[in-house]
Amino acid sequence: MHRNAPATVDTLLTELELVAFRNMNRLQLSIPRGITLITGANGQGKTNILEAVATIGLTKSPRSASLRESMKWDATYSRIRGVLDTGERGLDECIVEIDAREGMPRKRLLLNGESVAASALIGRLPTVLFTPDHLSLVSGGPEERRRFLDIVLTQLPGDGRNDLLRYSRSLLQRNHLLRAMRDGTSDGMELPAFTEMCIASAIAVMAHRQRVISELAGAFTDHLSAFTPDAEVTALCYAPCGRESGQFPTREQFLSEMHARLSRDVAAGSTSFGPHRDDLLLSIHSRPARSVASQGQRRSIVLALLLSSVDLLRNHTETPPLLLLDDVLSELDADRQERFLERLRAPATSQILITATDAADDLLRLARPDHHLTVRNGEVSSTDD
Amino acid sequence: MPLIPPSVDRLTRAFAKFPGIGAKTAQRLAFHCLKDIDTLPGELSEALIAVKGAIGHCRICGFIAEGESCEICSSPGRDHHILCVVEHPLDVLAIERSGEFHGVYHVLWGALSPIDGIGPEQLGIDRLTKRVMDDGITEVMLATDPDVEGETTAQFIAEALAARPGVRVSRLAYGLPVGADVEYADAVTVARAIAGRRDLSQ
Numbered sequence: 001m002h003r004n005a006p007a008t009v010d011t012l013l014t015e016l017e018l019v020a021f022r023n024m025n026r027l028q029l030s031i032p033r034g035i036t037l038i039t040g041a042n043g044q045g046k047t048n049i050l051e052a053v054a055t056i057g058l059t060k061s062p063r064s065a066s067l068r069e070s071m072k073w074d075a076t077y078s079r080i081r082g083v084l085d086t087g088e089r090g091l092d093e094c095i096v097e098i099d100a101r102e103g104m105p106r107k108r109l110l111l112n113g114e115s116v117a118a119s120a121l122i123g124r125l126p127t128v129l130f131t132p133d134h135l136s137l138v139s140g141g142p143e144e145r146r147r148f149l150d151i152v153l154t155q156l157p158g159d160g161r162n163d164l165l166r167y168s169r170s171l172l173q174r175n176h177l178l179r180a181m182r183d184g185t186s187d188g189m190e191l192p193a194f195t196e197m198c199i200a201s202a203i204a205v206m207a208h209r210q211r212v213i214s215e216l217a218g219a220f221t222d223h224l225s226a227f228t229p230d231a232e233v234t235a236l237c238y239a240p241c242g243r244e245s246g247q248f249p250t251r252e253q254f255l256s257e258m259h260a261r262l263s264r265d266v267a268a269g270s271t272s273f274g275p276h277r278d279d280l281l282l283s284i285h286s287r288p289a290r291s292v293a294s295q296g297q298r299r300s301i302v303l304a305l306l307l308s309s310v311d312l313l314r315n316h317t318e319t320p321p322l323l324l325l326d327d328v329l330s331e332l333d334a335d336r337q338e339r340f341l342e343r344l345r346a347p348a349t350s351q352i353l354i355t356a357t358d359a360a361d362d363l364l365r366l367a368r369p370d371h372h373l374t375v376r377n378g379e380v381s382s383t384d385d
Numbered sequence: 386m387p388l389i390p391p392s393v394d395r396l397t398r399a400f401a402k403f404p405g406i407g408a409k410t411a412q413r414l415a416f417h418c419l420k421d422i423d424t425l426p427g428e429l430s431e432a433l434i435a436v437k438g439a440i441g442h443c444r445i446c447g448f449i450a451e452g453e454s455c456e457i458c459s460s461p462g463r464d465h466h467i468l469c470v471v472e473h474p475l476d477v478l479a480i481e482r483s484g485e486f487h488g489v490y491h492v493l494w495g496a497l498s499p500i501d502g503i504g505p506e507q508l509g510i511d512r513l514t515k516r517v518m519d520d521g522i523t524e525v526m527l528a529t530d531p532d533v534e535g536e537t538t539a540q541f542i543a544e545a546l547a548a549r550p551g552v553r554v555s556r557l558a559y560g561l562p563v564g565a566d567v568e569y570a571d572a573v574t575v576a577r578a579i580a581g582r583r584d585l586s587q
Contacts, residue, residue, distance in 0.1 A: 102407020169533040176499035189505050190497050193541040197533055 010350050011319040013053060013125055014091075015083035020075035022048040024378040034370035035345075035352045038380075039359050045378045046355040050129065050324040053353065056082040056094050057127030057322065058154065059109055059118040067098050067105045076100045084125055086319075094121055119161065126155050126313040126321035130306050132328050137305065138289050138298040142242070142279040149280060152309045153212050156316050160208040167201035171271055174198050179269035198274065199254045205275045206240045206248060212312065213238045213280060219308040226339045227300035233285050234301065242277040299332065303340050310348055323352045329363060330356060337366050393419065445516070447492035447509075449474050457489055464488045468517065469526045470542060472496050472535060476528060485579045488526070491516065496534035497541060505541065514545050517552060526582055528557040543585040555582040 018027040023045050040046050051070070054062045061070050071078040079097040086092055095110040109116050129151075137144055153160040174194040180186035217236045225231035240248050241257075249257060257273045258265075265272055282289040282301055289301060313321040323344060329337050344352060356363055359372065372383045387394075393415055401411035418426050442448070443455035450456075457463060457477075467488030471477055477490050493508045495501075505511070517525060527542060529535035543554045557579060 102409050104407070166533055170537075173497075173499050173533060173537070180499055180502070180504075185502070186499070186504055190499075190537070190541050193497070193537045193544065194499070196540055197537045201533075 010087055011125060012085045012351055013056070013082050013322055014085045015081075016049070016053060016056075017081040018049075018052050018079070019081075020072040020078040021052055021080055022070060022072065022378075024048060025072070027378065027380060029373070029380055031351065031353070032371055033350055035354065035367055036371045036373060037359060037363070037367060037369035038353060038355045038373045038375060039357065040355075040375035041357060044375045046375050047326055048378075049375070049380075050326050050353060050355060052080045053082070053322065054127050054129045054324060055080055055096055057122075057125040058151065059096060059121050062129050062151065067107055068100070071098055071100070071105070082125070086124075092124060094124065096121075122161060123155055123157060123317055126317045126319060127324065128306060128310050128313065128321050129324045129326065130328050131326040132331055134302055134306065134328070135299060135331060137302050138282055138293060142277070145280040146276075146278055148305070148309075149209055149212055152216075152312060153208055155313060155321075156212070158208075159204065160212075163201055163204040163208060167198070167205045167275065170194065170197040170201050171274065171276060175270045178266050178271065182266050182269055195255070195258050198271065199251060199258070202254065202274050203251065206278070209275065209278060210238050210240070210248075215312050215315075216305065216308040219311045220304050223307040223343065224300060224304035226343060227303055227336060228297055230284055230297065231304075234289070234297075235281075235283050235286070236305075237281050237283075239279040239281050241274055242279055244279075244281065246281075299336065303332075303336065307340070307343050307348075310344065314348065320347060320349045323349045325352065325354045327355050327357070329354065329367070330360075334362055334366065337362075341367055446490045447494060448477055448490055462487075466521060466523045467526065468520075468522045468524070469528050470513065470539075471528045472530055472538070480528065480579075483579065486526075488524070493529070493538070496529055496538040498534045505545075508538070510542060510545060513542065514549075517546060518549065522552060524553040524555065526555050526557060526579070527585065539585070554585045556585050557582050 012033055013031050016027075016029045016031060018024045020026075027049075029049070038046050038049060051061055051063050055070070064070060077097070077099050079095060081093065081095045084092040084094060093110075093112050095108075097108050097110070099106050099108065109118060109121050111120055133144070134148070137148060150164060154164065155161075174191070174197075177186060177188065177191055177194055181188040181191070213236065220236050221231050221234070224234055228234075237246055239246060243249070254273070258271075261272050282293075284292050284297065289298065293301065310321055310323065329341075332340065354363075354367055354369065373380050374383055389397075396418065397408075397411045397415040400406055400414045401408055403411075406414070418429065439451045440449055441451075443450035443453075443458055445454050445458040448455045448457065450458075464487050467486075468491055469480060469486055469488055470491045470493065471480070472493050472495060474492055474494075477492060480486050480490075491513055493513075495503050495508055497503060497505065497508065516522070525542070525546060527539040529538045539556050543556070546552055546554050
C-alpha cells in the first residue's frame with residue numbers, strides 16, 4: 001500500500017442540495033471532478049457549503065454538536081442531499097435531514113430513500129476537512145489532536161466508530177454513577193460492572209488509535225520532508241491515557257488505576273484515567289514540538305499530518321477522500337501552498353473544494369482550479385466559461 | 386378563551402406521551418378522535434380501561450399477565466429450570482418467535498442506567514437472584530440488549546450469580562447486530578444468537 005496505488009473505485013460527490021441549512025434557503029450545486037474554487041466575502045456562506053459536504057461524509061457536522069444550530073434560524077426542517085457517483089456501482093443518494101416540525105429536532109439519515117443508521121452512510125464519502133483551526137494542532141491542547149484522530153478513525157472500515165461510541169457512553173454512565181455516589185443517591189453496587197465496560201471499550205479504542213497513529217507515522221516523514229529539512233528527526237507517537245512513555249496500560253493496570261483514583265473520582269464526579277486523556281505526541285529531536293518548533297515548523301507538521309490522513313483514508317476506503325480546504329491556503333506562504341497542493345492532486349484525491357475570500361492571482365496560479373464558483377448571500381453562481 | 390378546549394388539550398397531551406409521537410402528531414390523533422366522536426373515543430377508552438383492569442405483571446417473571454402468572458410461567462410444557470433474562474416484554478415475544486427457547490423468562494423492564502437513575506434496586510436484581518435459588522434454576526441465559534447498558538446489566542447479573550454453585554450463566558451474543566435491540570431482531574437472527582450464547586460463569 002504505497003501512496004500512489006490506484007484506489008479501486010473513485011467516489012465523486014456530483015450533486016449537492018441544501019434546504020434551510022445555515023444561511024442558505026435553497027441551494028443546488030453540481031460539483032465536477034478536480035479542484036473547485038469557491039470565493040465570496042466573509043459571511044456569505046462558503047464555509048456552510050463545506051460544512052454540508054463534511055456532514056454527508058460524517059453524518060454529523062464537524063463544527064457543532066447541536067442539530068438546531070445548523071438549521072436556518074427560522075426553519076423547522078432542513079436537509080442536506082448529496083448524490084455520490086460510485087462508478088460501476090452506480091449512484092447513491094445520501095440525505096441528512098433535521099426535522100423539528102414535531103417539537104424536538106430529530107435527525108434522520110436516508111440512503112437511496114431508505115432510513116438507515118449512521119454506520120450505513122459513514123465511509124461512503126471519506127472526507128478530510130482542513131480549516132484554520134487545524135493550524136493550532138501542534139500548539140493546542142490534546143483534545144484537538146484526539147478529534148483529528150477520531151475523525152479519521154470514524155471513517156475507516158471496522159469497529160473504530162462503534163468502539164468510540166461505546167467508550168464515550170460507558171464513560172458517561174460511569175461518571176453519572178460516580179456523581180450519584182457522591183450525592184448519596186446510589187451505593188455504587190453496579191460500579192464494578194460499569195468500570196469493566198469502560199475498560200473493555202477503552203482497550204479497543206486505544207488499539208484503534210494506536211493503529212491510526214502508526215499508519216499516519218508511516219507516511220508522515222515523507223510528507224514532512226517536502227516542507228522542512230527536519231523531517232527525519234520529527235516524530236509522531238501515541239500517549240495512551242496521556243502516558244508520555246507510550247506504554248499501554250494492561251487490563252490489570254487499568255483496573256488498579258481506577259481503584260487507586262476512586263475516592264478522588266467520586267469527589268470530582270468524573271473518571272480521571274482513560275483514553276479520553278489520550279494524546280498524540282509530536283516531537284523534534286525528542287523534545288516536544290509544542291515548545292521547540294517554530295511557527296513555520298508547526299505549520300509544516302500540520303500539513304504533513306493532513307496529507308498522511310488523506311493517504312490513510314485512501315488506502316483503507318477504496319476511494320480517494322474528498323478534500324475540503326476552508327479558507328486556509330491564504331494562511332500559508334506560497335512555497336508551502338504549492339508543495340501541499342502538489343501532493344494533494346489526483347490521484348491522492350479526485351475532488352478538492354477550496355474556499356477563499358477572493359480569487360487572488362497567487363491562488364489561481366498555484367491551485368489551478370478546474371471550476372470557479374462565487375457565493376453571495378447564500379446564493380451560488382458559476383464563473384466558469 | 387383558549388382556541389383549543391381544555392378537554393381536547395388534555396387528550397393531545399396524553400397522546401404526546403407515546404414513543405415516536407410528537408406534538409403535531411398528537412394533535413392530529415386527538416382531532417381524529419373528535420371526527421369520529423360517536424364511536425372511536427368510546428372504543429378507545431373501553432379498551433384502555435379493560436387493559437388497565439385485566440393486565441398486570443406476572444408475579445413470577447414480570448411479564449405481562451392477566452391474572453397471577455403469565456401463560457409461560459403457568460405452562461407445564463416449559464423447562465422451569467432454564468431462565469432467560471430480558472429487558473423488555475417485547476423481547477420475550479421476539480425470542481418466542483424463534484421457537485428455539487423452551488425455558489422461562491425474567492423481564493427486568495429496563496437496564497442499569499445511572500443517567501436515568503436506574504440501579505440494581507429499581508431492576509429488582511435481588512428478586513432475580515432469589516428466584517434463581519428458590520426455583521432451582523440451573524441455567525441463566527442473559528438476553529439483554531447488546532448496548533452499553535444491556536452489556537453492563539448482563540455483567541452485573543453474571544457477577545451476582547457467580548457465587549451460586551450449579552448455575553450456568555450464558556450471554557446471548559452471536560448474530561445480533563451491534564447496536565440493535567433484541568425486540569427488533571428477526572427470528573433467524575435470534576435463533577443463531579441463542580445457539581451461539583457464551584458462558585459468563587467462570
